[in-house]
Amino acid sequence: xxxxxxxxxxxxxxxxxxxxxxxxxxxxxxxxxxxxxxxxxxxxxxxxxxxxxxxxxxxxxxxxxxxxxxxxxxxxxxxxxxxxxxxxxxxxxxxxxxxxxxxxxxxxxxxxxxxxxxxxxxxxxxxxxxxxxxxxxxxxxxxxxxxxxxxxxxxxxxxxxxxxxxxxxxxxxxxxxxxxxxxxxxxxxxxxxxxxxxxxxxxxxxxxxxxxxxxxxxxxxxxxxxxxxxxxxxxxxxxxxxxxxxxxxxxxxxxxxxxxxxxxxxxxxxxxxxxxxxxxxxxxxxxxxxxxxxxxxxxxxxxxxxxxxxxxxxxxxxxxxxxxxxxxxxxxxxxxxxxxxxxxxxxxxxxxxxxxxxxxxxxxxxxxxxxxxxxxxxxxxxxxxxxxxxxxxxxxxxxxxxxxxxxxxxxxxxxxxxxxxxxxxxxxxxxxxxxxxxxxxxxxxxxxxxxxxxxxxxxxxxxxxxxxxxxxxxxxxxx
Amino acid sequence: xxxxxxxxxxxxxxxxxxxxxxxxxxxxxxxxxxxxxxxxxxxxxxxxxxxxxxxxxxxxxxxxxxxxxxxxxxxxxxxxxxxxxxxxxxxxxxxxxxxxxxxxxxxxxxxxxxxxxxxxxxxxxxxxxxxxxxxxxxxxxxxxxxxxxxxxxxxxxxxxxxxxxxxxxxxxxxxxxxxxxxxxxxxxxxxxxxxxxxxxxxxxxxxxxxxxxxxxxxxxxxxxxxxxxxxxxxxxxxxxxxxxxxxxxxxxxxxxxxxxxxxxxxxxxxxxxxxxxxxxxxxxxxxxxxxxxxxxxxxxxxxxxxxxxxxxxxxxxxxxxxxxxxxxxxxx
Amino acid sequence: xxxxxxxxxxxxxxxxxxxxxxxxxxxxxxxxxxxxxxxxxxxxxxxxxxxxxxxxxxxxxxxxxxxxxxxxxxxxxxxxxxxxxxxxxxxxxxxxxxxxxxxxxxxxxxxxxxxxxxxxxx
Numbered sequence: 001x002x003x004x005x006x007x008x009x010x011x012x013x014x015x016x017x018x019x020x021x022x023x024x025x026x027x028x029x030x031x032x033x034x035x036x037x038x039x040x041x042x043x044x045x046x047x048x049x050x051x052x053x054x055x056x057x058x059x060x061x062x063x064x065x066x067x068x069x070x071x072x073x074x075x076x077x078x079x080x081x082x083x084x085x086x087x088x089x090x091x092x093x094x095x096x097x098x099x100x101x102x103x104x105x106x107x108x109x110x111x112x113x114x115x116x117x118x119x120x121x122x123x124x125x126x127x128x129x130x131x132x133x134x135x136x137x138x139x140x141x142x143x144x145x146x147x148x149x150x151x152x153x154x155x156x157x158x159x160x161x162x163x164x165x166x167x168x169x170x171x172x173x174x175x176x177x178x179x180x181x182x183x184x185x186x187x188x189x190x191x192x193x194x195x196x197x198x199x200x201x202x203x204x205x206x207x208x209x210x211x212x213x214x215x216x217x218x219x220x221x222x223x224x225x226x227x228x229x230x231x232x233x234x235x236x237x238x239x240x241x242x243x244x245x246x247x248x249x250x251x252x253x254x255x256x257x258x259x260x261x262x263x264x265x266x267x268x269x270x271x272x273x274x275x276x277x278x279x280x281x282x283x284x285x286x287x288x289x290x291x292x293x294x295x296x297x298x299x300x301x302x303x304x305x306x307x308x309x310x311x312x313x314x315x316x317x318x319x320x321x322x323x324x325x326x327x328x329x330x331x332x333x334x335x336x337x338x339x340x341x342x343x344x345x346x347x348x349x350x351x352x353x354x355x356x357x358x359x360x361x362x363x364x365x366x367x368x369x370x371x372x373x374x375x376x377x378x379x380x381x382x383x384x385x386x387x388x389x390x391x392x393x394x395x396x397x398x399x400x401x402x403x404x405x406x407x408x409x410x411x412x413x414x415x416x417x418x419x420x421x422x423x424x425x426x427x428x429x430x431x432x433x434x435x436x437x438x439x440x441x442x443x444x445x446x447x448x449x450x451x452x453x454x455x456x457x458x459x460x461x462x463x464x465x466x467x468x469x470x471x472x473x474x475x476x477x478x479x
Numbered sequence: 480x481x482x483x484x485x486x487x488x489x490x491x492x493x494x495x496x497x498x499x500x501x502x503x504x505x506x507x508x509x510x511x512x513x514x515x516x517x518x519x520x521x522x523x524x525x526x527x528x529x530x531x532x533x534x535x536x537x538x539x540x541x542x543x544x545x546x547x548x549x550x551x552x553x554x555x556x557x558x559x560x561x562x563x564x565x566x567x568x569x570x571x572x573x574x575x576x577x578x579x580x581x582x583x584x585x586x587x588x589x590x591x592x593x594x595x596x597x598x599x600x601x602x603x604x605x606x607x608x609x610x611x612x613x614x615x616x617x618x619x620x621x622x623x624x625x626x627x628x629x630x631x632x633x634x635x636x637x638x639x640x641x642x643x644x645x646x647x648x649x650x651x652x653x654x655x656x657x658x659x660x661x662x663x664x665x666x667x668x669x670x671x672x673x674x675x676x677x678x679x680x681x682x683x684x685x686x687x688x689x690x691x692x693x694x695x696x697x698x699x700x701x702x703x704x705x706x707x708x709x710x711x712x713x714x715x716x717x718x719x720x721x722x723x724x725x726x727x728x729x730x731x732x733x734x735x736x737x738x739x740x741x742x743x744x745x746x747x748x749x750x751x752x753x754x755x756x757x758x759x760x761x762x763x764x765x766x767x768x769x770x771x772x773x774x775x776x777x778x779x780x781x782x783x784x785x786x787x788x789x790x791x792x793x794x795x796x797x798x799x800x801x802x803x804x805x806x807x808x809x810x811x
Numbered sequence: 812x813x814x815x816x817x818x819x820x821x822x823x824x825x826x827x828x829x830x831x832x833x834x835x836x837x838x839x840x841x842x843x844x845x846x847x848x849x850x851x852x853x854x855x856x857x858x859x860x861x862x863x864x865x866x867x868x869x870x871x872x873x874x875x876x877x878x879x880x881x882x883x884x885x886x887x888x889x890x891x892x893x894x895x896x897x898x899x900x901x902x903x904x905x906x907x908x909x910x911x912x913x914x915x916x917x918x919x920x921x922x923x924x925x926x927x928x929x930x931x932x933x
Contacts, residue, residue, distance in 0.1 A: 237743075280699055282610055282611070282699075283608065283609050283610045283695070283697070284608045284609065284610075285608050286608055288608075289606070289608065308603065308604075308606065309601075309603055309604070310603050311603065311606065311608075312611060387568075387576065387583065390578070390583055391583045394578065394581065394582060394583050398580045398581035398582075399580060400578075401565075401578040401579050401580045401581055401582055401583060402563065402578075402579075402580045403514065403565040403567075403578055406514065406565060407740075409567060411578075426613075439598065439740075440598045440599065440601070440617075441601045441602075441603060441617070442620070443598060443599050443601070443617040443619060443620045444598070444620075446616075446620055447620070447623055447624055447627070447628055447630075451628075461628075461630055465613065465700075466612070466613035466700075467613070467700070468700070469700070470699070470700030470701060471612060471613035471700035471701055472613065472701065473613050473614075473632070474624070474630040474631065474632060475631055475632060475633050475634055475727070476630070476631035476656075477628075477629060477630050477631065478629035478630075478631075478867055478875070478897065479629070479867070523926070526863050526864070526865055526877035526879075526925065527863050528861050528863060528879065529822065532821050532822065538821075538861070539925075540863055540877060540879055540925040542877050542907070542925045542926035543907060543908075543925045543926075546907045546925075546926065546927070625865075626865050626875060626877065627865075627874065627875055628874060628875065629865065629867065629874055629875045654862075654864060654889070654890075654893050655893075656893075672822050672824055673817050673819075673824030674817065674818070674819035674820075674821070674822060674824045676817075677816075677817050677819050677824075678819045678860065682860070682886065780822070781822060
């Protein structure tokens, strides 16, 4: 039996950010994740946009937390955690000048929330800075504070830094039961991964499954409705097409199909938005592809189907229109951070601060640690550094010259480092290093990566998986 | 930075033949860089027969075919081989940067031959919608797993596309104890050689569905099934012609694309349709002194033709370097 | 009786028209070289195939050694031969063309290595 002050359920961006925020204080914290690695739920399919903070109602949690989260990422976390944050700015484009008042309204509301630098720009401005926009685009709202990160690498950085400050991450720990207790200050007894945890405070950051966790804890107060989004990644060679994150004017239900330049340089189009009853439905469809293409091509006609090199679907854990961040009076000690859909990735650091405040108000003592390790060294990636730096790395460790993934230039050291940092699956290695995410989709490097994983993890190849149990890659081996 | 007369990138059938031909034509200083720890390239995983009928008048396996060239290269004093060496950059004035364990090297070459081969088209390029479970492999990757590592990828497979690698793998997986349930080909005829349809599919009773395509791959963690449909002349699915095949493995064998990223980096013109170099003459590129041969120039169906093409590239490079084109000895 | 078949001796894949009487071949047309007629006779009277596969070496340098039969073997022996091949281990160094197993399964053919084991450039 483990006991702790705070037990956080869900190691997506929300749970990871809360864990990292609370790791400043003298607390015993566990971070439970049902998947085999952190970020393997909702977060891994995120677009990675760090929104400026427009397009949210001024009175909403989304509105306030998005602007604050954007500031925290831009000014603090990107440097502290060694993130690759590209502040590319965002454009909300209109196809008809009759829609100018709508842009003005977004600008005004954004200004009230504290979004800096908003500016309505005309076609000439756009021609100079985003020359591939189609002729239908007439004007746009420019927000310079928006940017892009790699969503999973953001989560990994938060988790690694939290762990460096004493948080214990427990992967493959699906919560199966929660009991109310009242013993030595503990209020919940949680069964997960075959272990029992007693905790004073329980933070529910369980994404798509937050409603189920809440019900288990005795507060069945809300329901998560998954909304599927399909995204289509374009070839890096088409990276020159786009310089900003480009949105159409938002509709009642969605921000629309965007054109994004990911932090790795590939343009991406999407996401679609369709409600689904199935929390496991991650399939892409012909209709989704057509919708993403049509939406993107209206803004940028030179995008073509042949540019697409990869695609995936994700599920937004929607719960009404706003985030649900509150204490649950039906289950004292339970804090909810649910319904964290867009702009959840941006807002996460601010959600974490808010969650810490709620915990404090309800009796959790937040005494700062003497030594809080604020900085997390940035992992070295050959694809991000100049040749002189590569040379220096090889001189230090010859295996940096041993290239495993040729499309994305990933060395054996980076693969081993990813595993040391927590990668347990082929996808985990891919998300951390980019190995297998290039043109050949792992055709050349998969066997080598599996062999390195076998060595580092001490597993037979038949137990190495793509993304956890059930996704084994090899069914038999001649030995 | 060192200087070399000729640098060849790639030690597969193309690079080997180009190096030998350039050497025979009088080039005295050749550096052959290969990313793997062995020479031979993809031939090493092509353990089936069918190589060398034209060149050696014998039916060889891939490794045997490679071996004949490798033995000659090993004896050629003018050819230096650098293994586990990975070219990361090529400039228009022929400076090649490559990494190998322990070093990053820069070489200025008077001439360059790119013999970088090709890569497989992927599921994403077709594209096939559905989920993205484990068990979907490019056919060449499955070939590498089985033939070089002794790994059996699954139990029941469906192969998309009837290219030669797919057909060869249908037989190979069957021999290793897997059940190959179908080969699905969208065209009216197979893309592979007829002999492979006979000896790889018909011999083992593996159904070939021409004019069919996969609509969707299903499976949360591992492939569970595929949905197949008959197509019309525009490759659109015909309503109510669909059926499902349960399987845990899907192999993709839908063609090859020349690998020319180095050439592109150097600023040469690339045909966006084929990904081969745009040039007026075979093996030439828009940059003088940079040549491309083998499957990187154009995807050939036989290794014998890769060798022929690459020998001509070796001679062209020699000529560019001012060497006479005498002594055109053949290998056999 | 007339049978249509495709010659698999080379990538040409000639379409053969074979006139048979019982299990004997009377005449073959459609071939572009003499291989076609031989193939047709063989295929009808006693179909054979060259078997290629790979065997374990026990060495980490080259885990699987590719092998082939030195001559085609009867088709019905292919699966039994694979069962044998899966049991073979070749822990000693071999050169391309060396016999890994002589008179494999009593079929009168050798099982040959098609690659040097652990081959790497010096």
